[in-house]
Amino acid sequence: MSDTKYVAIVDDHTLFRKGLASLIAVFPDYKVMFDASTGKDFIAQLNPKKLPDIVLMDISMPEMDGFATTEWLKNNYPDVKVLALSTMDAETAIIKMIKCGAKGYVLKDADLSELKLAFSELIRVGFYYNDIVSRKVMQSLTQLVDDKSELSAFMNLNENELTFIKLACSEKTYQQIAKEMFKSEKTIDGYRADIFQKLNISSRVGLAMFAIKHGIVKV
Amino acid sequence: MSDTKYVAIVDDHTLFRKGLASLIAVFPDYKVMFDASTGKDFIAQLNPKKLPDIVLMDISMPEMDGFATTEWLKNNYPDVKVLALSTMDAETAIIKMIKCGAKGYVLKDADLSELKLAFSELIRVGFYYNDIVSRKVMQSLTQLVDDKSELSAFMNLNENELTFIKLACSEKTYQQIAKEMFKSEKTIDGYRADIFQKLNISSRVGLAMFAIKHGIVKV
DNA sequence: TTAAAAAACAGGAATTATCCTATTTCATAA
DNA sequence: TTATGAAATAGGATAATTCCTGTTTTTTAA
Known part of the structure; x- marks a missing residue:
């Protein structure tokens, strides 16, 4: 058959x-x-x-x-x-x-x-x-034990957050980014805070490094 | 035939x-x-x-x-x-x-x-x-002409500046970087200003992007 | 040795980024 | 309708960054 x-x-x-x-x-x-x-x-x-x-x-x-x-x-x-x-x-x-x-x-x-x-x-x-x-x-999974939260957090980023990250990997100020996304500066600041917490980072440079490392933005 | x-x-x-x-x-x-x-x-x-x-x-x-x-x-x-x-x-x-x-x-x-x-x-x-x-x-060829000055500027970075750039691609503050390089904060600020001018950039994120793009730091 | 250049350092101001703790808006499931 | 939770928004404080204009110290070259 x-x-x-x-x-x-x-x-x-x-x-x-x-x-x-x-x-x-x-x-x-x-x-x-x-x-x-x-x-x-x-x-x-x-x-x-x-x-x-x-x-x-x-x-x-x-x-x-x-x-x-x-x-x-x-x-x-x-x-x-x-x-x-x-x-x-x-x-x-x-x-x-x-x-x-x-x-x-x-x-x-x-x-x-x-x-x-x-x-x-x-x-x-x-x-x-x-x-x-x-x-x-499996190797990279076990290797990423420390990065596990990082990885799953990466998965949990929504559209707005991804858009923000891409714009943040530039010389734009948050004020400019807010305008570009048609959101208030405070909303943008909220995105930033959420992302920092999710990805366990503490500065915009750290965010840029993360974004490149994970292919969110290309160099 | x-x-x-x-x-x-x-x-x-x-x-x-x-x-x-x-x-x-x-x-x-x-x-x-x-x-x-x-x-x-x-x-x-x-x-x-x-x-x-x-x-x-x-x-x-x-x-x-x-x-x-x-x-x-x-x-x-x-x-x-x-x-x-x-x-x-x-x-x-x-x-x-x-x-x-x-x-x-x-x-x-x-x-x-x-x-x-x-x-x-x-x-x-x-x-x-x-x-x-x-x-x-052709587009990217003409673009290369613009990048040329960028490239030669890249060549003109000295040891201290390169060290600074590597440290700047992190979540360290300039204060911490100064300590790590055994220089005063003001000297570090001078490095930053010189580099910004040489590379025609205007923010630390821009510097990080440049550094990765040109292999000064690896992701 | 000395003048010029380069490197290190400083004060202070303006802007940006970061970090709190709320409140409002809106969709949506109970 | 109402409760609920997520998204958006705010005010205000603090820290960090950026940008001026200088002075002092060290190196280098004449």
């Missing part, structure tokens, strides 16, 4: 996406339903009457990233299994993807047989965790 | 590499000779008796990156045309690749027809430059 399973691919790099589709095309029992360049595009193409079994999901994308899309799927179609695609250098991103509901992850430098294995494990037992990556993630 | 052209692929992401190979396999007139995960691997597989016409080269790789490998090719087999693969957010990397001898570049989110066009242009006229990317690169 080998009924065909359906796969969707979400990645903003066309060459990668199409290449992957071309590879999966030769898998027996698997068929690429469609591919999308962003989470938004993916949701637009999704047909509730005929859902994919597996979604190969990249993390960084314009419009709607892998985190948001995975979370959306968890809330709307929890039976669709998300397999996160990532690179080794994005450990915290992997952790975040799992929290968002990804059922497994494969590295972009995995080989074809591993992808196949990941597929069949996803179908068979519902999840797939590569040993090497798991160990890496 | 359509004689077959040979292509090699160098990229450390196996899925991307194999996917790309699978895509190119359907191009008429092009054939993937081999693929490699690093520059070192590529050179090891290279047969001087039968060189590829085109090398699709990623930039970031372990062991030997795209820059070094492209330069090596320029010095050893200048007739082999390197087509750089990159993402939009790596402008300076693209410029560096061109300086290393790449004959063209395509973005990873290009589509198949553009890749095909790049191939044929490489064969026909010897180079390929995508308009959008070209414009981006």
Whole structure:
């Protein structure tokens, strides 16, 4: 009994996406339903009457990233299994993807047989965790014991706070930032205080360092 | 007269590499000779008796990156045309690749027809430059002129100033920094003022951003 | 040795950032 | 409707930063 399973691919790099589709095309029992360049595009193409079994999901994308899309799927179609695609250098991103509901992850430098294995494990037992990556993630998790609050706090930052942080990583004064966000200076000061407490920091420079370290702002 | 052209692929992401190979396999007139995960691997597989016409080269790789490998090719087999693969957010990397001898570049989110066009242009006229990317690169080139003064200012920082900058990228107050450097607070303030003027910045956060951007401090 | 330049240091003012403790507004679940 | 909690807003105090305009000390070069 080998009924065909359906796969969707979400990645903003066309060459990668199409290449992957071309590879999966030769898998027996698997068929690429469609591919999308962003989470938004993916949701637009999704047909509730005929859902994919597996979604190969990249993390960084314009419009709607892998985190948001995975979370959306968890809330709307929890039976669709998300397999996160990532690179080794994005450990915290992997952790975040799992929290968002990804059922497994494969590295972009995995080989074809591993992808196949990941597929069949996803179908068979519902999840797939590569040993090497798991160990890496565990390592960074235990390594982050001190940073644990930092990490979970990072997850708990809301939109306003993230916007504020980005603006704070500049030479703008809080007064200017308040204007730019259409909020009072006191509200901005409240954001600052909340963030300082959440992230356990005590100065704007510390905030800037944190933001860069965690990719909230790019240098 | 359509004689077959040979292509090699160098990229450390196996899925991307194999996917790309699978895509190119359907191009008429092009054939993937081999693929490699690093520059070192590529050179090891290279047969001087039968060189590829085109090398699709990623930039970031372990062991030997795209820059070094492209330069090596320029010095050893200048007739082999390197087509750089990159993402939009790596402008300076693209410029560096061109300086290393790449004959063209395509973005990873290009589509198949553009890749095909790049191939044929490489064969026909010897180079390929995508308009959008070209414009981006030109932009960042002119921007580099502005950064030049910034850069030379960076060179003119003395030991004390560099020490101060490193300490300033923290939650320490200037008072604490003064103690740590065995200088008076006023001397520290003088360092700060000089640095602000030299680097044309106006706040400690700006200084921290500069320091990270230029590798004075690591995140 | 001496003049010039560079480095260290200072007083004081203005601005910004930080840190308290409240109150008001608003959506939303009971 | 009302209770509840989160988000926004405030006043006011203190600390830190930024920005002036100087003087003193040390180094360097003629």
